[in-house]
Amino acid sequence: MNASRIALVTGANQGLGRALAEGLAARMSPDDLVLLTGRSHQRVTDAAREVAQLPGTRSRVEGRVLDVTDTDAITRLADDLRTRHGGVDVVISNAVTRLLPEESQAERADECIDVSNTATHAILRAFGPILRPGGRLLVVASSLGTLGHLDPRLHHLFDGATLDQVEYAVESWRSAIHHKTAEEAGWPRWLNVPSKVAQVAAVRAVAAERRERDLATGTLVASVCPGMVDTATSRPWFSDFSQAQSPSEAARVILDLVFAEQVDPALYGELVRFGAALPWHGGAPMTEQDRLIKP
Template sequence: MPDPRIALVTGANQGLGLALVETLAARMAPHDRVLLTGRDPGRVQAAVAAVAEAQPIARVEGRVLDVRDGDAIADLAAELGEVDIVFSNATSRMTPDDDPAEQVDALAETSNLATSHMLRAFAPRLRRGGRLIVVASALGTLDKLDARIADRFAAAAADSLDAVDALVAEWRRAVHDGRAEAEGYGSWLNIPSKVAQVAAVRAVARTRRPADLAEGKLLMALCPGLIDTDASRPWFADMSEAQTPAEAASWPVELVLAESFDPTYYGELVQFGTVLPWATGIAAPALARRSSDRESADGEGC
């Protein structure tokens, strides 16, 4: 019998994260482990109970993990030793009327610093054939930013993960100081955040690509497509083509459980098997306009 596989999903209490756990648990073997993580113990327990009702094949374990805590991520990685599948999926929920200065810290810490912590902790612990997927968005390409800032994110991605983290810190300060729009970051918090997530993946992939591909390991960012959830509905003008969370989880789980993958995916942002160009991207779904004249997009959409 092969060694038990370990899959880890962050932000797994609801939406896409929960659907990823459910789909993994239904398709992995009885001796495999799927770790469902979130920072609220009650919600983690409730989510595990919901998965259990579907009579999963693999063993599902609830773990309390606050992805804003880099030490907690490092401790979990050390405890697990090696992993086979990681979905870094956690994000911070916002509403259209939120003040960006009041939300930027939560978003940056939950989506961006957490992405960096997950990459540092788990990329070196992937077993041969492992998969580490950062859930991002089609908003995470350089064309969605002012050219001044796009060039800076491109340079950071070509440098190091530390350089990406430093640029995220600069963006946070600019939002707090009211300088973000004038300096080219824009008013939509999710665009710099998603671009930074993809930049982080590219920065790590740049140094790991040859060795990882030789061992069948995949590191990439994922655009799951528009998903119909309570978090995403307020942001989008048209939800008629949105997927259910279960539908959105199908292709990513198929990818991580497959014996092989297209090597062009490595280090890139991928949607439904298509690499989205880092420089030019694709058109994102129309965003709903609010009275505040601010627009954004949730992590469960493209």
């Protein structure tokens, strides 16, 4: 087995994903490899070259085209990493759909669900089995991913659910949007809440099955909330960016989790924000006004 470490970041062309790739490349070793992925061949190639040329970069950096909505492509990449390198050490699932406040949430639902949820399920299924002992599998979510942000009628769909059950709940939500029955069933119009709750629930489902052996080998599976980050994706949604972090600042906290010498059992499988676990049952359903000001 190759002794070098392999790290992978999805949605890494720009913003937080790019900062995560830069931080990994700066903190890993010359024999290690950071895979910077995105949908556009040109943007991936340019970003990987630029990160590789940064003064602080220590590891090798390569670009890989990966459209996370293509679940077969996710599986193929995982198979390739297993064949070539014997597994993977760091996976950060970060891809996100850029939505604007004035756009119809329902019209963008399929794209949002495919990128944030279907892709998350595929990444957990494909990369979980090839994560080497001591590895890190992190899904970038949001503080909106706690169960309390959903209508109580929907809690049973995600609380204590298996990954298959989470996937079924997501597809039921998608179907309700298409049939215009989502609101009467309790689903909020704002896609970001169910999407993030489902991401966190999916991570919790996988972590529940792996917990004992992962903690024994210092392996971490968790979702992470970076807090408010000043990016092109988030900027249209907030009226005040005075407290926002730069992508590099937000990445640093996540990378501290990646490079921690020991795994804190209290963080395993949880939604982690600034080094602490957010209560899964916390939060409250949001109003339309809340969505424009809450990180």
